[in-house]
Amino acid sequence: MNNLIPFDEFSDLWDEVPVVIPDTNAILDLYRNSSLTTEHVLEIFGLISNQIWIPHQVAEEYQNNYRGVISGAKKKYDDVTEKVQTTVQKAKNDVNKQFLRYKGFKFPKINELGDYINTKISEIEAEAARFGDDIIDEISRNKRMLEDDYVKTFMDQLEADGKVGSPFTYSEKIVLITEGDSRYSRKIPPGYEDEKEKDKKDPIKKTQKFGDLFVWKQLLLHAEENGRPIIFITNDNKEDWWVLDKDGNIVSPRKELLDEFSDYSDQNFTMMGLPEFVGHVAKIINKENTLSFLELNATSVLDDIVEYKGWEEVLDGNLQLTSYLIHNGDLQDYVSNPLTDVEIFNFNASKLEIDNVELDGTFVSMEGTFTIVVEATISQYGDRDEQVMITINGYINAQFEIDLEKKEDNIKKNTVKLTLGGFDIKNVVYYDQTGDLDESDMDYQGEELELCSGCGEYKGRGEFRGSLCNACED
Template sequence: MEFIEFSKIWNEQPVVIPDTNAILDLYRYSPSTSQHVLKLLNRISDYIWIPHQVKEEYLIQYMHVISIEKRKYSELTNQISKVIQKSRENVSNHFKSYRGDEHPKINQLVDIVEAKLSEIENEAKRFHDEIKEEVQKHDFMFDTGNVKLFMDLMGEKEQIGPEFTYREKIDLYVEGDSRYLRKIPPGYMDEVKDKDDITKTKKFGDLLIWKQLLSHAELNEKPIIFITNDNKEDWWVLENKRPIEARPELHEEFKSYSEQAFIMISLREFINYIEQIFDIQNIVAYFELNGARLMENMVAQIGWQKKLNLSNILLQNSDFCNCFEKLTNVEINSIIEDEIYLSSAQYSRDTDMVKLAGSFSLTLEITSIEYEFFKSDGEVKVEGFVEVTFELTNHKQNEIKPETVNIIFSGYNIAAYTERLLNIV
């Protein structure tokens, strides 16, 4: 969706309806970004309406989300320590056959690499000490309950919708079974929730939200802006696994309740547009909300294969090599899935430099070769860390200077390997 289209609908004073995930994600951002988003939401609070099902799901899940976020930093430092230890093992295993007096240069190289790993380990410890202030900011945000205060405000302003009656829910469960059988959106991708749900009703959460949205649209006759961070195919038309537009079935069903416009948008896009509406800018918040997508685009322009020697990464990984008797080569056939997760965004006003840090996950289709004549096809999942730095040419418009982009990958780890077929060459 373009900003012009959004601004036209905004001028019609639409109803803004957030999904549960959009609200819970406010706990997952840094304190400054979360505060920035909440400030904007409070500014437009008269436009916002919360489905009752969203309120229910929020109250059930928010304490669990908070506990996960409180553990995030300690788990991160533990993960870094594990990656460093794994790197030490890989270096040792790769060069152990060369150890000895006859290979002094290789011994020297190994000593240098291990010294660098020790430096990284010390940096990780220093990082752990430095983030104490960041942890305190997070804890303060959780303890003061700013997100909860926003939800309470919506309740006080009577901008939370009514709950469905028991009879209405039963009717919707019956309808939901029929819809999910025929893959009618939304919600059918949540059928996996049946496994841990004796009531077999939790899978209908998205459908209940959708139906409450439709009922509100019918009563109010205003355009609807639905904010969701759910990227599954039962909400979106996907292209290369990225959301492109709302499923056409949703538009068709909406038309039977209202003649007004309906748009579906991520929280990231919504905040970008609201900032333009009110001429507000927060550079760190912008790059935290949009950083993962930016990094994916930058890597895609170069190509994973060109940026990373994937065959080499696998051949030098002891866990992967231990799956075979004698691995001699690995051929990368295709990249099945790739994803980048943002963990932090930093901006320096003095230099106009931005640093984005996170992790990546690659699922590869490969052919492994043993003894130079045994071939086995399989899938392998490679994980690691990624850091992107670049300079802004115009910080008011967040324009990036292309020649300053620098991408660094590190800490490679083999998360999973599945063998499918064995052939003899």
């Protein structure tokens, strides 16, 4: 989620002592961060707790979901060394199996090559074991944070301090459910993007889908009663909260929400993601933390690094992507005749998703996935050259050092190392004879299309929940 409000503008708003209202996702996401970042965010929340207010719906959703989130976070740390060792062992088994076949073919010097490769695999096994030893302290800190549950301690304290709102009565819920059915059928925000997913989980009553609407209505009532500006913190980036551009980037809150808020209050209403909020407040109260900032803003940081180097250089500087497209065989499934050459001439829309951030002193490692669309000319044996648009997924790892003395532009550019691989073709669309995209290759026609980062296909704008299409989400 990109920054929406300049610091100076936020600072002026903060002088008005606004009420800070976090959504459920902003709270639950704290369990998914490192112990350093979670403790930093909770420290800031603690220092401004007199301004925080929690809608009852948020408190209820938190209570219903936090145990499952903790369980998933713990499993991540339990699995990390095991997965590394399993991957190495699988590679060893695959290599040994192949060399047993090769020995049967009586290839020259095959035994020497097999011994050499097994020696290298043993060295990798030793490195994997050392990796487990190196990160054991960080794993212990993170698991201790989850077991002690600093987040729940904070939430319990807010409730004890009277910072949690009252629930709706049964009659009030009935009225809101009726209103919600009317709003969702007309795509009036918020919450309609959750309808299909939540109805699957709640097929009888079909009321879970109104969670966002309940949060919104409780926020409006509090704004009306309190008479102060409101800052709503949400990590939800779907179109039933935000106006999105053609690439899915957030532009502004939905106008319908701003108009509805003005019916209840003449004060300012501001929406932003947790990373932006923490960054601004930390600067105001002099609690900035560079490592925490990097983790909270990992996607935008990595995006800036890649854009600085350029996707063409990162992906195909050594012709690694071109080589994959020509020699791997995946692209052959999309052409009629034997593929002879591929020439990439354009790198288009791209999306990054961060899976993990590791912090070790001044050293930072980010791991994730990417989806990118490239345009290329493909040559086939005995056929004319054709232009295509190829959607490709892959893995990305970034490693770099930072200067802790600098608050801005603190990444040491000369230390940046990017590794990309695991390429996988998700979709290929041909251009027709006129140079336009062949719409027969697309699933949707007559409307603006967006790229799904899951399946790599172009879908209609109304078929998305976040960066994934409905089919991938399901």
